[in-house]
Amino acid sequence: MEEFDPKITIKKKFSITRKVGFNKMAFSLKGIKVPHRKNTAGSEVKRMVIDNTITLPMIMHIGAPAVPVVKAGDHVDVGTLVAKAGEGLSSPIYSGVSGSVVGISDVVISNGRKVPAIKIDSDGEMTVDESIAPPVINDRQSLVGAIKDSGVVGLGGAGFPTYVKFNTDKEIDYLIVNCAECEPYITSDTYTMLERADEIAYAIDILLKHVNIKNVIIGIEKNKGKAIDKMKEIASKNSKISVKVLPSVYPTGGEKVLVYRTTGRVIKEGKLPADVGCIVCNCTTLATLGKYFKTGMPLVEKCVTVDGSAIENPQNVIVPIGIAIKDVFEFTGGFKSEPAKVLYGGPMMGISVPSLDEPVLKQTNALLAFNEKDAKQGEETACIQCGTCIRNCPFGINVTEIARAVSKGEYDRLEKLGVGICMECGCCAYNCPANRPLVQMHKLAKISLREWKEKEAKA
Amino acid sequence: MENKLHISVSPHLHRKRTTTGIMLEVIIALLPTTIAGVVIFGLRALAVIGVCVASAVISELLFNLILKKKQTIKDLSCVVTGLLLALNLPANAPLWQCAVGSVFAIIVVKCIFGGIGKNIVNPAITARVFMLVAFGSLAKTAFPVGMDATAGATPLVSETTPDIMDLLLGKTGGCIGETCAIALLIGGVYLLIRKVISWHIPVAFIGTVFIFSFFVKDFSVSEALVQVLSGGLLIGAIFMATDYTTSPSTALGKVVFGVGAGLITALIRFWGIYPEGVSFGILLMNILNPYICSLTARKLFGGGKK
Numbered sequence: 001m002e003e004f005d006p007k008i009t010i011k012k013k014f015s016i017t018r019k020v021g022f023n024k025m026a027f028s029l030k031g032i033k034v035p036h037r038k039n040t041a042g043s044e045v046k047r048m049v050i051d052n053t054i055t056l057p058m059i060m061h062i063g064a065p066a067v068p069v070v071k072a073g074d075h076v077d078v079g080t081l082v083a084k085a086g087e088g089l090s091s092p093i094y095s096g097v098s099g100s101v102v103g104i105s106d107v108v109i110s111n112g113r114k115v116p117a118i119k120i121d122s123d124g125e126m127t128v129d130e131s132i133a134p135p136v137i138n139d140r141q142s143l144v145g146a147i148k149d150s151g152v153v154g155l156g157g158a159g160f161p162t163y164v165k166f167n168t169d170k171e172i173d174y175l176i177v178n179c180a181e182c183e184p185y186i187t188s189d190t191y192t193m194l195e196r197a198d199e200i201a202y203a204i205d206i207l208l209k210h211v212n213i214k215n216v217i218i219g220i221e222k223n224k225g226k227a228i229d230k231m232k233e234i235a236s237k238n239s240k241i242s243v244k245v246l247p248s249v250y251p252t253g254g255e256k257v258l259v260y261r262t263t264g265r266v267i268k269e270g271k272l273p274a275d276v277g278c279i280v281c282n283c284t285t286l287a288t289l290g291k292y293f294k295t296g297m298p299l300v301e302k303c304v305t306v307d308g309s310a311i312e313n314p315q316n317v318i319v320p321i322g323i324a325i326k327d328v329f330e331f332t333g334g335f336k337s338e339p340a341k342v343l344y345g346g347p348m349m350g351i352s353v354p355s356l357d358e359p360v361l362k363q364t365n366a367l368l369a370f371n372e373k374d375a376k377q378g379e380e381t382a383c384i385q386c387g388t389c390i391r392n393c394p395f396g397i398n399v400t401e402i403a404r405a406v407s408k409g410e411y412d413r414l415e416k417l418g419v420g421i422c423m424e425c426g427c428c429a430y431n432c433p434a435n436r437p438l439v440q441m442h443k444l445a446k447i448s449l450r451e452w453k454e455k456e457a458k459a
Numbered sequence: 460m461e462n463k464l465h466i467s468v469s470p471h472l473h474r475k476r477t478t479t480g481i482m483l484e485v486i487i488a489l490l491p492t493t494i495a496g497v498v499i500f501g502l503r504a505l506a507v508i509g510v511c512v513a514s515a516v517i518s519e520l521l522f523n524l525i526l527k528k529k530q531t532i533k534d535l536s537c538v539v540t541g542l543l544l545a546l547n548l549p550a551n552a553p554l555w556q557c558a559v560g561s562v563f564a565i566i567v568v569k570c571i572f573g574g575i576g577k578n579i580v581n582p583a584i585t586a587r588v589f590m591l592v593a594f595g596s597l598a599k600t601a602f603p604v605g606m607d608a609t610a611g612a613t614p615l616v617s618e619t620t621p622d623i624m625d626l627l628l629g630k631t632g633g634c635i636g637e638t639c640a641i642a643l644l645i646g647g648v649y650l651l652i653r654k655v656i657s658w659h660i661p662v663a664f665i666g667t668v669f670i671f672s673f674f675v676k677d678f679s680v681s682e683a684l685v686q687v688l689s690g691g692l693l694i695g696a697i698f699m700a701t702d703y704t705t706s707p708s709t710a711l712g713k714v715v716f717g718v719g720a721g722l723i724t725a726l727i728r729f730w731g732i733y734p735e736g737v738s739f740g741i742l743l744m745n746i747l748n749p750y751i752c753s754l755t756a757r758k759l760f761g762g763g764k765k
Contacts, residue, residue, distance in 0.1 A: 387708020
C-alpha cells in the first residue's frame, strides 16, 4: 500500500508554486492561540438521574424536522422512538427517560424558528426499552440504515446527520476522526476518548468492514495527554488506522482545517470533505455509533462539560437529551455568581441561549455560564486597519474588505472576497482591538449575498 | 432572571487588547526617546512636546464637539500623533508653528477623512512635511544643550564623518526625537516584544537604506551605519512607517512598503535637494498603500477555481 505523507505533498506544492512567484506561495494555514481552560479534563463524570420533564425539539440536526410518533399519555422508556426522521435530510429522535408523554407543543429554537417539541414527564425509573436490540448489518446499505436509525448527528456541534456522509459509492481515502477539541473549556470529547475508546474502536471496525475506506486518521491536539495514548492503542490494532498529533491551536477542529492538517488536501469553497475523498467524524459521534452497533441503544444521552466563570463546580456530566439546562446546572451544584451569559458549546463558536429553560440538544457538548464581567462585550470602536483579523484568519479572508463591501452593498465583490469560505471560527473578532462584531458581519454578508443572488436570478 | 441573559453572536471570548491599549503601548515605547530628547535639548524641547500634544488633543476634542460626533480622544491616538510630530521637530521651532502643525495633523489629515483608521496618510508625517514646506522652520536645526552651534548642521549634511557613539547617544544636531538612536531602539524592541508591530517594515526600511548607502558610499560599513543612525530614519521606520492605518497588513506587503520607503529615502538623501527623505519616503508609500495591499493580499484557502 502506498503511504500518503501529507508533509511531502505540502513540500512538493511549495517548491512548485515557489517557482511561479513569491506571491503565490503555498498556502500557510494560520491559527490562533486561545486560553485552554480545560479545567474539567479527566474529572470524574457523574450520570444524572432525573425525575424532571424533558423537552425534545423536532429539530436538533441540520435538515427537515422529525415527525412525532407518540401522543399525549403514551408511555415511553429510555430508547423508545418518539419521532421518526422526516422527508429527505433528517434524523429520528428517541426518549432519554422513562415516563409518559405530556404533550406536543411549539418551542422557539435558538435560530428563532418555531418547531414542535415533545414533552416527556420522567418517572425517575430510567427503565430501558425492552425492544432494544443490536442492529443487523450485512452490507453498506444496512449500515447506512442503522446509522440513520441510531439518531446520530454530528455531535461536535454541527448536527449534520451522520448517515449522509457514509451514503456514498465513492472510494474514501480517509476517514478522519476529529479528536481536536480546540475550543476552550470543553473536555467532553476528552472524556469520550478516555472512557469510551473501545466503542470508538468498534465503530471504526464496523465502518471499515462495510464502507470502502482506505485509511483512518485520528486527528488529536497535542494537549490531550492520556487521551493520545488511548487513541494510539486503537491505532496499534489495525494497520489502516493512524494517529496524527496536531498543534494545539484554534481552530484545528474545524472540518476544512482538520482535513488540511491531516491529509494536506484543500476543500474548495462550497465543497464537502467527500469531494476530496474524506469523511470527517467527531469521536463522540463514533463512540455513540459504536454503542448503537453493539447494544442497539440509540442517541439518548450526552456528556456535557459544565464550566465557566459563574459555575460553582466545573465538571463533566452525562445527561439525557432534552433536559432543561437549569436542571443540569442545579445538579452540578449551581452558580457561584449570577449567570449573565449561558452558552451551548464553546466560547469561540457557541450559541448564547435566551433562557435557562432551553433543553440540552443532541449536538450540545458543553454548557458554559459566565458572570456579568465576562459576559459584557467591550465597546465597539472604529477600525484602525491594524490587519490583525486578516493575519489571523485561518483561510486568509480579507475581513475588513467584507465589512466594507456589505456596508456599501457591493454584493458582487462579496463573492470575489470569498465570504462563503468563512467558517465563523471567530479568530478575527477574538483579536480585534476595536471589538468589532466581525463574525456577525460575515453572517450578515452571507445572508445579503444569498438574497442578492436570488434577486439576480429572478431578474 | 431569565430575561437578564446576554445574547450575542460568537465569539464570546476576547483578547484583552483595545485600541486605547495599543496607543498606550506606543506612548510607553516613545517615553525613552521623549526623555532623551528633553535631556539632550533642554526644557525648550518639553515646551514643543507640550504644545504639540495639547493642541492635538484639543483640536480633536473640539472637532468632535462641534460636529456632534462620538468623542474619540480617549483612544489616545491624538496623543500619539501630537507626540510623534513634536519628536520630529527641532527644539527651537516657534511654538505657534508647532500648534498649527498639530492642528493640521489632526483636523486636515485625520478628522476630515473620518477619524482614526480612515486617514490615507500618516498625520504626523504629513504635518511635518506641511511645516517643512510652509514655514521652512525645520531647515534650522537645534543643537544639544552646551554644544557649539557652528560645529555643523545635521550629521547628514556635515562634511566630516560623525562619531557613531555620538549618534547612538544623540549628541548631534537634529529634531527632538530623532537623535538618540539607543532610546529609539529600546522603544522599537519594546513594541516588538509586546507584538504591537512586526519586524517587517523597520527591518526592510532600515536594511534598504543601509544596503543602498553601502554601495553609494564606496562599500564603507561605517558610512552606511552613519546613514542609518542619523536623521529621522529610526524614528520613521520604527514609529511612523508602522502606523497600522497607512501601512499594509500582510508580511509581504510590509516588506514591499519598507523597501519602497527605504529607496525613496536614500534617493532623496543622496541626490535630492532636501537633506532628509524619510518623511517623503513614508508619505509616498502611504499613498501607494492601497495598491500594495491589493497586490499582496493573502491567498484564499480553497478559493478561486472550483
